[in-house]
Amino acid sequence: MQLFGVLGDPVSHSLSPVMHNAAFKALGMDCEYHAFRVSPDNLHDAIHGALALGFGGLNLTIPLKEKALGIVEPSELAKQIGAVNTVDFKKGIKGYNTDGIGAKMALAGNGIGVKGKNVLLLGAGGAARAIAFQLAKDGASVIIANRTSGRAEALASEVSKVGCVGASGFEDLKARIRECDILINSTSVGMSPGTSETIVTSDMMHKDLVVFDIVYNPMSTRLLREAKKAGAKAIDGVMMLVYQGAEAFKIWTGRTPPVDVMEKAVRERLK
Missing domain, CATH: 3.40.50.10860 (Leucine Dehydrogenase, chain A, domain 1)
Incomplete structure (x- = not known):
């Protein structure tokens, strides 16, 4: 064995x-x-x-x-x-x-290609690093948004070696979401036991948006419930x-x- x-x-x-x-x-x-x-x-x-x-x-x-x-x-x-x-x-x-490939394949498995898409990535931690490098390398235009914009800027400057990437704080999220095709939460916000928490609510979303939450416990996070309320496509973190x-x-x-x-x-x- x-x-x-x-x-x-x-x-x-x-x-x-x-x-x-x-x-x-x-x-x-x-x-x-x-x-x-x-x-x-x-x-x-x-x-x-x-x-x-x-x-x-x-x-x-x-x-x-x-x-x-x-x-x-x-x-x-x-x-x-x-x-x-x-x-x-x-x-x-x-x-x-393999974390970035996991995110890319989870999107692909739901019929979502990333090339030429505008992606807003929430968070600048370890998971965000892997996802940002993978998606930028695959031709997405990525904005990394983090509560402390300095961390987002530091990560964006590293990822810019492989593709198109920018950085932002959380203050203008609604305007950022209006311009994006795919919203990815790579933070732990909404993870059990804090299941009532979310950074983005349905009033900030549009119906053509794809919302992907990498949190998988619970499978249906508050963010994904807000996405469904807005008529957006919701993808959970299991995949x-x-x-x-x-x-x-x-x-x-x-x-x-x-x-x-x-x-x-x-x-x-x-x-």
């Missing part, structure tokens, strides 16, 4: 074991995926220990993604993003970031989680996992 795992601190909330084990079972693969609590101070030993034990691969979650850059050999994209969420052991210790996981699965195994099985496993657990 081959082992895989996710490292984080905390990590008990992770849905990755549910999702990957469902995929392994569906494909009849003799593999298991588990969650391991690892502090940043122990990350080097944990990654090298997994290699020594013959693990097939790892995922990394908060607060380990940035720290891993100095431990693995990062891909060009992971280096640009400044974070690693997937580790592969086939040839040494290679690090990748980003599933598609970033599917990309990691491909990197480790060379096989395409059953995305529908992974999605069903996650949605059932969240219910």
